[in-house]
Amino acid sequence: EVQLVESGGGLVQPGGSLRLSCAASGFTFSSYWMTWVRQAPGKGLEWVANMIQDGSAKYYVESVKGRFTISRDNAKNSLYLQMSRLRVEDTAVYYCARGRQLDYWGQGTLVTVSS
Amino acid sequence: DIQMTQSPSSLSASVGDRVTITCRASQSMSTYLNWYQQKPGKAPKLLIYAASSLQSGVPSRFSGSGSGTDFTLSISSLQPEDFATYYCQQTYSTPPDTFGQGTKLEIK
Secondary structure, three states, X not given: OOEEEEEOOEEEOOOOOEEEEEEEEOOOHHHOOXXXXXXXXXXXXXXXXXXXXXXXXXXXXXXXXXOEEEEEEOOOOEEEXXXXXXXXXXXXXXXXXXXXOOOOEOOOEEEEEOO | OOOEEEEOOEEEEOOOOOEEEEEEEOOOOOOOEEEEXXXXXXXXXXXEEOOOEEOOOOOOOEEEEEEOOEEXXXXXXXXXXXXXXXXXXXXXOOOOOOEOOOEEEEEO
């Protein structure tokens, strides 16, 4: 059974940093693109970043470029999102999802940026 | 960036109705279009990929069509569990793999 489990969310002050993790199981992690998607409270889905299987290519939405870094450890079946210089508008539930078609999703982890 | 516009933004319908949701892209994108369903407090679920391919396990009352700039998601006979928010997403041009703004399907 495919499972994606996010962790690392919490309350952080504006300008702070946070690292999200996504633990994958039930499939060959190293064979798939992986994606982060977020959803602000009461709002729609926003694609944040994705990366290719071997990590050689990474892509970001403009609003997080230079502040967020997506990475992966295929040996640990894990995906990460390092977030720095956080802003109030980054407050959202962050989901990791498999592939570019997003056929499996985690349950999400809430990031709250507030003073 | 490719912009995705869904219509309507909200829709009221009854159990048994046939409903159609439209997604329009700001530029042609072949069939690189996915549809997701999201229920409150839950992660989204993939329904349709590549514009018209039904994801495994999704009921056959869901169908997708379209290519280029205009796409539709249809539900042939609404069931109580279908009341949710639906999103389209393009994967033709990355970054970003843009989502539409969502269509909330409510019970009439």
